[in-house]
Amino acid sequence: MPRITLVRGDITQQSVDAVVNAANSSLLGGGGVDGAIHRRGGPEILEECRALRASRYGRGLPTGQAVATTAGRLPARWVIHTVGPVHSAGEDRSELLASCHREALRVADEVGARTVAFPAISTGVYRWPVEDAARIAVGTVQDTQTGVEEVRFVLFDEAAYAAFAAQLPEQGQGE
Ligand code: AR6
Secondary structure (H helix, E strand, C coil): CCEEEEEECCHHHCCEEEEEEEECCCCCCCCHHHHHHHHHHCHHHHHHHHHHHHHCCCCCCCCCCEEEEECCCCCEEEEEEEECCCCCCCCCCHHHHHHHHHHHHHHHHHHCCCEEEECCCCCCCCCCCHHHHHHHHHHHHHHCCCCCCEEEEEECCHHHHHHHHHCCHHHCCCC
């Protein structure tokens, strides 16, 4: 099981082997974390995403799956793009959110990443309640066999940080 750490901050400033992007199926960018990663990482990431669309994902990257590109100007080697589910009151999509974390770690293993930063996938534009997302994210990482040594959850605001810290009581405030 990887060591789980928590940081409050901006994922585009993390020096890690891989940064996970909360993308959408188009892989062509958007707002939130996705916008920040493309803005700070530069056009190289988008070029690789376009190439992936043309080769492997003509219909888009399905929800719950993950794929890597290089990281452009970010202080990381890889960006692992995954597509979180939109939260639904009527349908339990937890397995798809768990799958994002499992698949991102599988891709991290494929590229040999040992340190991986995750945002709180689906908790912004996709409206997943952050306490529930934190439970699924932390639980899935704890249950996944991987060579990744550190999973760093990078939380943008205090509420998200508190939700993740509540899942890791043994770490005090998670630092
Ligand atoms: N670093 C870390 N966390 C951030 C940052 C940042 N720079 N910016 C925002 N967050 P979201 P989603 C937090 O909306 O819900 C995009 O348009 C934010 O506060 O980025 O999975 C994509 O293209 C929130 O807690 O991702 C998709 O269309 C969390 O990151 C769609 O949004 C996730 O918010 C995906 O929605």
